[in-house]
Amino acid sequence: MKRIIFAVLGAISLSACAQAPQGAAAKAEPAAKADAVAAAPTGKAPEVKAGSAEARAVEAIRQLNPNITIDKVGAAPMPGFREALAQGQVVYISDDGRYLFLPGSGGALFDTQAKKNLSEDSLAAMRKDLLKTIPASERIVFAPANPKHTVTIFTDVECGYCRKLHSEIAEYNRQGIAVEYLAFPRMGIGSEDYKKMVSVWCAADRRKALTDAKAEHSVPSKDCKNTVTQQYNVGQRAGLTGTPMILTAEGVQVGGYVPPAQLRQTLDKIAADSKPAAAGAKPSAAVAAPVGGL
Known part of the structure; x- marks a missing residue:
């Protein structure tokens, strides 16, 4: 962009x-x-x-x-x-x-x-529906006890900015942000990248396997019934052009890599702007500028 x-x-x-x-x-x-x-x-x-x-x-x-x-x-x-x-x-x-x-x-x-991004309004509604097709059990979640915000992040184990974001996952949680990861092997279905992500999703401890993979530690090769392909396809349909891709619960894209404190600020702003919706006003979609991506 x-x-x-x-x-x-x-x-x-x-x-x-x-x-x-x-x-x-x-x-x-x-x-x-x-x-x-x-x-x-x-x-x-x-x-x-x-x-x-x-x-x-x-x-x-x-x-x-x-x-x-x-x-x-x-x-x-x-x-x-x-x-x-x-x-x-x-x-x-x-x-x-x-x-x-x-x-x-x-x-x-x-x-x-x-003061609205009309394209984002339409895309956000579509993304929200697409995300519903992926069961909660298929997301790799890192969350604080009482999160203020929840975001979905399409991620890849080989992407530099994905690794940077995950290295700060504790700080995102401290900021009150729950992160739900979905897989997007950017090298495509069947690639070595894809196989690594399948191994992560097939691991007994997915959180540890994802953390290990992003830290370039060895993850045991595994295969099982998984939804990595489905998640990849949903990412493509959601308009993903680079990883990471951060989406709010309403499907609004809030960037690629965004530092923890800045992401909290953005999410707070979106939440504040959406409050008039309770009185019948339609909130405008907001998008933060990606700091990093594919």
Whole structure:
């Protein structure tokens, strides 16, 4: 995921301080009449005509994060949108300034007025249902006595960030976070990586076997009836692009590797933001910027 995604997600999910662009929606301007605006000096927005679609595009990005460098704004190849170059990434903004689309791998559609990641809302609901298909007995759990939060983490024994996360598992527990591991052998079904994870899931003490495997200690080779393949398939369907992948109980992705204290902060924020749901409001999906991953 790219720098602007980090910045946008941070603005929406963690600070929740963005305000909607002002002004009524305007009609789309023909692409042929909307020449690209010249590049702006570093750290400044391009010069745009007040009230234009370009001005609304700049404002939409600035509302999400005022520190993003916007180099150019102009016509998009699709009607009804402006195209902006911001911090090395192409961004598309609807001409009324409300919707912002980040294309490419991990792309997402944001409602800048509602301050919501619309793509994540849909994905979260799907992930929550997918996770229900994996029995609790098939998860490797590390939990404190009275957890404040529970996360599901798709993990791999060969992944460096997965090993780093697990080396801090005691601190995650001290932060009140219960971790439920699911298997995602990133080398694929039938690989040596896969066989190691099957051995872990077939071990008499799965917690010890997983800890040993991640510490590069020998784990006895075993085979048995297991759900590693099922877990791997669920991870793929859940949109996993790298390990580790951390999901809340509601299916919201909160990053790759995230340090314990930062993860607790993020989970507290999501829980606080979801409280209005009891009064009938739908909570917005929040996503923390991955610190590390595959």
